[in-house]
Amino acid sequence: MKPVAAVPYLAGVCLAAATVVALDVGLEARPATVTWPPSGVVPATSAPAPSSQRGAPTVDSLRSGADLPAGPAFPEQGAGTWHVVPPPGSARASGIAYSVEVEDGVVLPHGDDSFAAVVDHVLRHPRGWAGRHAFRRVGGDVEPELRIRLTSQRTARSLCGFELPYDTSCRVGSTVHLSSARWFRGAHTYGEDLRGYRVYAVNHEVGHFLGLGHEVCPADGSPAPVxxxxxxxxxxxxxxSITTGSDQGVAIVPDGKSCTPNPWP
Known part of the structure; x- marks a missing residue:
């Protein structure tokens, strides 16, 4: 099964060996340009200044600040290459073929399978995209239609962009990059519900792969669209307020509507 054509709401630009290639990019904080691969290692990008250094926080920033939450250490730098996590058993006969991959140099406390287990759970859950699309996980011997990668913070910043100074994940073409910073720390919007945030991150970026663009809160108090x-x-x-001056592919009107976190389509 082929994925739905991606909505062309961003033309990312990749500069490599003096060749300009148009990229189809879907992500949470849209970059001005994407440069890949970097020469040597992925260049370090300084982290955003704490809110206290950017002026007095507003009520909104205290409630739903976009800064990376405090928490455990996470892989900041990987090798810029990825390895496939072998699936258990044989692949299903039909559906969108996807692989689960981890950037070389990124070490998870409970191993690569812990990352793969979350991805598999999300893509097979009836509350997710499985209600509309079939997915089948494949190994390194099959060319996938979709790659879902756990990517180190600095590699993710290089690939996804850092125009807005916040760590985000992204979808570049047929590859989803989930930032290790967010995978380990989550987001203020989800509080201590790290698993819920991870489910959201997978569903959001796979939604971009399926051709969906960004949405806004439709009604005060309703679950946020995935x-x-x-x-x-x-x-x-x-x-x-956070995205002022940065085109996000959707009209965001400050109309006072506030949703509740929701990880599922």
Missing amino acids: MMQQTLSVDNDGLA
């Missing part, structure tokens, strides 16, 4: 940029905010006022 295609809302929930990493940044779950209310329209906060999202409009």
Whole structure:
């Protein structure tokens, strides 16, 4: 099964060996340009200054700040290459073929299978995209239609862009890059519900792969659409403030509507 054609709401630009290639990119904080691969290792990008250094926080930033939450250490730098996590048993006969991959140099406390287990759970759950699309996980011997990768913070910043100074995940063509920073720390919008945030991150970026663009909070108090940029905010006022001057592919009106975090389509 072939994925739905991606909505062309961003033309990313990749510069490599003096060749300009148009990229189809879907992500939470849209970059101005994407440069890949870098020469040597992925260049370090300084982390955003704490809110206290950027002026007094607003009510919105206190409730749904886009900064990376405090928490455990996470893989900041990987090798820029990925290895496939072998699937258990044989692949299903039909569906969108996807592989689960981890960047070389990224070490998870409970191993690569712990990452793969979350991805598999999300793509097979009836509340997710499985209600509309079939998925089958494949190994390195089969060319996947979709790659879902756990990517180190600095590699993710290089691939996804850092125009807005917040760590986000992204979908570049047929590859989803889930930032290790967010995978380990989550987002303020989800509080201590790290698993819920991980489910959201997978569903949001796979939604881009399926051709969906960003959405906003439709009604005050309603569950946030999974295609809302929930990493940044779950209310329209906060999202409009955070993304000022950066085209997100959707009109964000500060209308006072505030949603609740929701990881499922």
